[in-house]
Amino acid sequence: NEEPQGFVCVPEIRVEDDRTGLDIETLKRAFADNLFYIQGKLGSMATPNDYYMALAYTVRDRLLQRWLNSAQTYLRGDVKVVCYLSAEFLLGPHLGNNLINLGIYDRIEQAITESGLDLQELIAQEEEPGLGNGGLGRLAACYIDSLASLEIPAIGYGIRYEFGIFDQEIQDGWQVEITDKWLRYGNPWEIARPEIAVEVKLGGYVDHYVDDAGNYRTHWIPDREVHGVPYDTPILGYRVNTANTLRLWKAEAPESFDFQAFNVGDYYGAVDAKISSENITKVLYPNDEQVQGKRLRLEQQYFFVSCSLQDMIRLYLLENPNLDNFHETFAVQLNDTHPSIGVPELMRLLVDEHHMAWEQAWQITTHTFAYTNHTLLPEALEKWSVQLFGRVLPRHLEIIYEINRRFLDMVRIRYPDNDAKLASLSLIDELGKKSVRMAHLACVGSYAINGVAQLHTELLKKDVLHDFYALWPEKFSNKTNGVTPRRWVVQNNPGLSKLISRKIGDRWITHLDELRKLEQFADDPQFQAQWQQVKQNCKHQLTKQIKERTGVVVDPTSMFDIQVKRIHEYKRQHLNALHIITLYNRLKENPDLDLQPRTFIFGGKAAPGYFMAKLMIKLITSVGEVVNNDPDVRDRLKVVFLPDYNVTNSQRVYPAADLSEQISTAGKEASGTGNMKFSLNGALTIGTLDGANVEIREEVGAENFFLFGLTTPEVKEQKANGYNSWDVYNANPGLKKAIDMISCGFFSHGDQQLFKPLLDSLLYDDKYMLFADYQDYIDCQDRVGDAFKHKDAWTKMSILNTARSGKFSSDRAIREYCQEIWQVEPVPIELQEYVQANA
Numbered sequence: 133n134e135e136p137q138g139f140v141c142v143p144e145i146r147v148e149d150d151r152t153g154l155d156i157e158t159l160k161r162a163f164a165d166n167l168f169y170i171q172g173k174l175g176s177m178a179t180p181n182d183y184y185m186a187l188a189y190t191v192r193d194r195l196l197q198r199w200l201n202s203a204q205t206y207l208r209g210d211v212k213v214v215c216y217l218s219a220e221f222l223l224g225p226h227l228g229n230n231l232i233n234l235g236i237y238d239r240i241e242q243a244i245t246e247s248g249l250d251l252q253e254l255i256a257q258e259e260e261p262g263l264g265n266g267g268l269g270r271l272a273a274c275y276i277d278s279l280a281s282l283e284i285p286a287i288g289y290g291i292r293y294e295f296g297i298f299d300q301e302i303q304d305g306w307q308v309e310i311t312d313k314w315l316r317y318g319n320p321w322e323i324a325r326p327e328i329a330v331e332v333k334l335g336g337y338v339d340h341y342v343d344d345a346g347n348y349r350t351h352w353i354p355d356r357e358v359h360g361v362p363y364d365t366p367i368l369g370y371r372v373n374t375a376n377t378l379r380l381w382k383a384e385a386p387e388s389f390d391f392q393a394f395n396v397g398d399y400y401g402a403v404d405a406k407i408s409s410e411n412i413t414k415v416l417y418p419n420d421e422q423v424q425g426k427r428l429r430l431e432q433q434y435f436f437v438s439c440s441l442q443d444m445i446r447l448y449l450l451e452n453p454n455l456d457n458f459h460e461t462f463a464v465q466l467n468d469t470h471p472s473i474g475v476p477e478l479m480r481l482l483v484d485e486h487h488m489a490w491e492q493a494w495q496i497t498t499h500t501f502a503y504t505n506h507t508l509l510p511e512a513l514e515k516w517s518v519q520l521f522g523r524v525l526p527r528h529l530e531i532i533y534e535i536n537r538r539f540l541d542m543v544r545i546r547y548p549d550n551d552a553k554l555a556s557l558s559l560i561d562e563l564g565k566k567s568v569r570m571a572h573l574a575c576v577g578s579y580a581i582n583g584v585a586q587l588h589t590e591l592l593k594k595d596v597l598h599d600f601y602a603l604w605p606e607k608f609s610n611k612t613n614g615v616t617p618r619r620w621v622v623q624n625n626p627g628l629s630k631l632i633s634r635k636i637g638d639r640w641i642t643h644l645d646e647l648r649k650l651e652q653f654a655d656d657p658q659f660q661a662q663w664q665q666v667k668q669n670c671k672h673q674l675t676k677q678i679k680e681r682t683g684v685v686v687d688p689t690s691m692f693d694i695q696v697k698r699i700h701e702y703k704r705q706h707l708n709a710l711h712i713i714t715l716y717n718r719l720k721e722n723p724d725l726d727l728q729p730r731t732f733i734f735g736g737k738a739a740p741g742y743f744m745a746k747l748m749i750k751l752i753t754s755v756g757e758v759v760n761n762d763p764d765v766r767d768r769l770k771v772v773f774l775p776d777y778n779v780t781n782s783q784r785v786y787p788a789a790d791l792s793e794q795i796s797t798a799g800k801e802a803s804g805t806g807n808m809k810f811s812l813n814g815a816l817t818i819g820t821l822d823g824a825n826v827e828i829r830e831e832v833g834a835e836n837f838f839l840f841g842l843t844t845p846e847v848k849e850q851k852a853n854g855y856n857s858w859d860v861y862n863a864n865p866g867l868k869k870a871i872d873m874i875s876c877g878f879f880s881h882g883d884q885q886l887f888k889p890l891l892d893s894l895l896y897d898d899k900y901m902l903f904a905d906y907q908d909y910i911d912c913q914d915r916v917g918d919a920f921k922h923k924d925a926w927t928k929m930s931i932l933n934t935a936r937s938g939k940f941s942s943d944r945a946i947r948e949y950c951q952e953i954w955q956v957e958p959v960p961i962e963l964q965e966y967v968q969a970n971a
């Protein structure tokens with residue numbers, strides 16, 4: 133029998149069946165119990181959110197034994213733990229995912245149905261924790277899923293933003309930002325741990341003195357102290373006992389502050405200090421690939437990194453007499469440079485607070501950290517002005533200077549009399565306003581450096597980090613990104629998952645390479661028909677959602693051509709828009725044209741301060757308004773902008789795609805991960821040779837991928853040869869017509885000024901080579917249109933895309949990190965007196 137009986141948690145405390153039992157009656161009772169005792173509601177007064185909360189607690193209870201056992205196991209001295217430091221975790225809703233990973237989805241569905249409710253409706257109540265901007269934050273979420281599923285001891289460390297990424301509304305075709313009050317109704321998945329809060333200092337000055345024993349000592353006298361309170365969320369692996377911890381820090385005012393002010397009678401002063409402390413974790417900076425250089429952002433970074441390192445040291449000292457072998461217990465991954473302040477912070481903790489010699493501390497530090505770079509865009513490379521840095525972190529600036537002094541001494545030996553080399557490698561940029569280069573700090577302080585796709589890693593070695601590569605080639609490696617098949621296939625595309633499992637069993641869910649077994653059915657007409665049916669169902673569901681959320685009625689038999697991602701000039705959503713205008717013009721010129729009906733679907737947020745990106749949204753919605761309302765083309769072209777693209781809203785998108793738009797300028801997209809989600813769900817890609825597109829094409833086969841555009845070297849070459857977008861414009865009638873229509877106000881009710889900034893940037897600069905790739909893109913799209921007419925051939929390509937996308941599992945990526953960077957092994961968690969749930 134699969135029902136766990138009451139079991140012993142701590143020797144004296146028995147946890148009753150209602151919190152662990154998995155039979156339908158127990159689940160129903162637990163659900164009703166939570167509604168009454170936790171939400172304080174009777175069925176007659178309960179809101180859908182009350183029901184959701186009651187269910188969430190019912191599920192959380194069933195995670196706790198695994199979670200506590202995992203945490204306890206990791207305290208063992210012989211276990212090495214991965215600490216993933218990330219300023220962003222774009223988790224998406226927990227409930228559905230936990231049901232799947234626990235293996236109790238069907239049972240809960242039955243229990244909820246028998247309670248007279250609808251599980252889907254309850255699941256839809258969850259406010260997703262949108263604690264990230266886009267790919268970088270979502271990658272962190274996929275990686276902690278894989279770490280747990282692979283039974284790797286790991287802690288995710290980050291920030292508990294009170295307001296995550298803003299909600300997007302579209303008003304009059306423009307993006308409007310709404311504050312994300314995700315904590316409004318409480319968060320049932322987290323547990324606060326105020327008893328292990330830590331103190332973080334900020335500002336002030338540094339005292340150097342010699343102590344009684346004659347040692348040089350440093351004393352940092354801050355002008356502010358902030359309390360860091362951890363909030364823990366369990367991250368359960370798929371059908372394993374491992375439940376790792378995501379520990380997110382919230383900033384609070386330390387009590388001492390209130391006290392002081394209270395004593396001098398300055399009540400309002402005390403409240404001010406409280407507000408200013410709590411500001412640190414108030415809001416996520418909503419920029420992707422663009423740094424702002426704001427003081428508060430530096431404070432956020434330092435705050436969560438200091439909290440996390442102090443927490444690791446605390447844990448370590450529970451089992452060890454000193455910190456000499458710290459690096460053998462913790463592998464700390466820096467998710468981009470955002471946490472790279474960890475390098476001087478660990479030095480400070482070891483040297484200043486634990487009185488370790490510099491050399492030994494440096495040895496430990498540089499054997500602890502590893503650094504992942506996620507972008508080549510210059511505007512995304514973090515630099516902090518020395519002045520600001522010194523004001524916020526005076527001691528860290530001193531430490532960075534000392535790290536730099538020693539580092540440059542080494543460089544001088546390697547490159548004698550080479551001032552240019554010194555200047556280009558230095559942690560300090562001396563040009564203009566002096567600044568600290570965080571990527572250089574991360575490189576010097578880490579034993580491993582990686583890029584996130586083959587092409588990206590090569591470009592790092594060749595360009596952005598070339599001098600570091602020359603110095604330490606052995607530190608560099610590639611770790612191509614991956615996505616978790618649990619959320620991105622099993623959870624979001626149950627129809628496809630069941631079809632696949634019926635054919636090849638369900639081992640693919642944890643061994644995604646097994647999807648290859650589908651190749652043998654790619655030509656099988658019966659399987660093709662089933663495959664088409666699944667896709668069609670998904671398209672129907674998305675059609676319904678589009679109607680509900682935008683009012684636009686689309687044809688589910690048309691080709692779903694989808695581009696969802698942050699809005700950015702380098703991602704070239706406007707190139708997609710030019711294609712739509714081109715098709716529109718063709719149809720206007722020739723109403724009888726045999727054109728494959730298409731629905732163009734866009735989704736994505738623009739950084740609130742990124743004017744050009746917001747204008748791109750307005751362009752897309754404006755083109756949509758004209759196209760969707762023109763009776764001449766209405767049934768063959770539709771344009772939809774799905775508002776508020778986030779993890780929840782993406783759920784119906786990937787499964788419904790026929791065509792995935794991955795059209796960034798070659799050399800700009802580090803990897804992309806949406807490209808992987810689409811391909812896994814059987815969409816074909818139209819894409820450039822950029823980021824992981826290169827590897828997707830390699831895997832699925834060139835014949836199953838629509839390639840266009842300049843290569844990275846060709847982009848460089850054209851620019852060197854004086855590329856002028858005017859020439860392309862003048863020589864290409866289709867392009868010229870499309871641009872002229874935008875320019876003359878065709879899509880803006882005659883307003884010729886509206887899109888002028890966007891057009892000027894294309895005509896006078898075209899930094900991202902839109903015009904250079906235009907014709908090739910259009911021609912490629914024509915091939916796509918033709919291919920879509922041949923249903924069976926298209927379906928075969930679709931099947932092969934899924935079958936050959938196994939490489940893009942985050943399990944594969946995490947295995948590589950474990951073996952090649954972290955040197956960690958799985959540690960299976962044993963649960964005593966616990967019968968496993970295996971639905």
Ligand code: GL4
Binds near residue numbers: 267512584613
């Ligand atoms: C990004 C890259 O732009 C994206 O290509 C990559 O897939 C992702 C995860 O590695 O990281 N870098 C930044 S910054 N934001 C991203 O999404």
